[in-house]
Amino acid sequence: MKKITLTPYFLVLPCVSYLILMFIFxxxxxxxxxxxxxxxxxxxxSINFVGLNNYFKMFRDPVVLNAIFLTILFTVSVxxxxxxxxxxxxxxxxxVKKGFRVVxxxxxxxxxxxxxxxxxxxxxxxxxxxxxxxYFLSLIGIAPLSWLGDENLxxxxxxxxxxxxxxxxxxxxxxxxxxxxxxxxxxxxxIDGASRWQRFRYITLPLLKPVLMVALLFRTIFTLRLFDIIxxxxxxxxxxxxxxxxxxxxxxxxxxxxxxxxxxxSWVLALITMVLSAVYLKSIYKEWR
Numbered sequence: 001m002k003k004i005t006l007t008p009y010f011l012v013l014p015c016v017s018y019l020i021l022m023f024i025f026x027x028x029x030x031x032x033x034x035x036x037x038x039x040x041x042x043x044x045x046s047i048n049f050v051g052l053n054n055y056f057k058m059f060r061d062p063v064v065l066n067a068i069f070l071t072i073l074f075t076v077s078v079x080x081x082x083x084x085x086x087x088x089x090x091x092x093x094x095x096v097k098k099g100f101r102v103v104x105x106x107x108x109x110x111x112x113x114x115x116x117x118x119x120x121x122x123x124x125x126x127x128x129x130x131x132x133x134x135y136f137l138s139l140i141g142i143a144p145l146s147w148l149g150d151e152n153l154x155x156x157x158x159x160x161x162x163x164x165x166x167x168x169x170x171x172x173x174x175x176x177x178x179x180x181x182x183x184x185x186x187x188x189x190x191i192d193g194a195s196r197w198q199r200f201r202y203i204t205l206p207l208l209k210p211v212l213m214v215a216l217l218f219r220t221i222f223t224l225r226l227f228d229i230i231x232x233x234x235x236x237x238x239x240x241x242x243x244x245x246x247x248x249x250x251x252x253x254x255x256x257x258x259x260x261x262x263x264x265x266s267w268v269l270a271l272i273t274m275v276l277s278a279v280y281l282k283s284i285y286k287e288w289r
Contacts, residue, residue: 034054034264035052040259050260054260058265063240064245066240066243067240067243067245067248070242075223078159078223079216079220083212085167086169086173087170089168090171090178093171111165118165123233133147148238154233174212177207178208182207185203186199209283224269226246235247252265
């Protein structure tokens with residue numbers, strides 16, 4: 001009879017324990033709370049099971065509905081701009097021969113700076129009276145704008161801050177994909193007399209599609225739940241101009257102490273993230289089959 005040893009189980013026990021304590025348990029607890037009326041004001045003794053009431057309340061709440069709309073608008077805008085800038089910068093970097101490492105290092109600097117530091121830097125740059133943005137606009141005759149104080153401009157400022165911060169991630173990912181492309185299709189295209197645009201459209205883009213999808217998958221996940229940059233720049237204001245779901249969850253949890261309601265909103269955000277991730281993964285799987 002084969003001897004059973006417990007050694008392998010003891011070896012994986014720390015990892016399994018970490019997953020249970022740091023992921024499975026908190027996720028399960030927040031899911032349970034989303035079906036209750038748990039509030040820190042009333043305490044643990046008054047927790048009642050309310051079923052789907054929090055979810056019904058959420059979709060009747062104009063604040064949450066506006067937050068969902070702004071979250072989607074913010075994410076779509078950021079992803080489109082990051083895709084354009086990331087792809088363009090990758091194509092440019094791929095042509096650099098001398099000083100490639102130096103140029104690439106400088107290019108990735110915004111990405112390696114902590115988001116809180118980026119937000120503090122850009123909060124100064126968007127300043128009405130001292131910011132570089134308004135200074136450069138004044139050089140072409142445009143009057144200073146209250147970027148972070150105007151409901152029509154605040155979301156634009158936040159979008160461009162996040163685009164500047166994380167576009168290098170998309171650019172470097174695409175650059176890695178460009179440098180791994182096979183040479184044979186380009187040689188055949190040159191023999192056939194294909195133009196640069198035709199090579200890019202019919203060879204480069206189709207071959208890069210899986211890489212682009214992977215980059216956009218990660219950026220979509222992180223952009224949907226972005227909190228620190230928005231909170232430091234605007235705090236969700238002015239009014240509710242930048243009041244995305246992550247900000248709403250923060251205020252419901254730490255300002256109103258409505259743990260059950262905040263948990264329900266968190267799970268809606270998680271569901272949106274999972275649905276979009278599934279769409280990306282399905283596309284990636286089709287390309288790599």
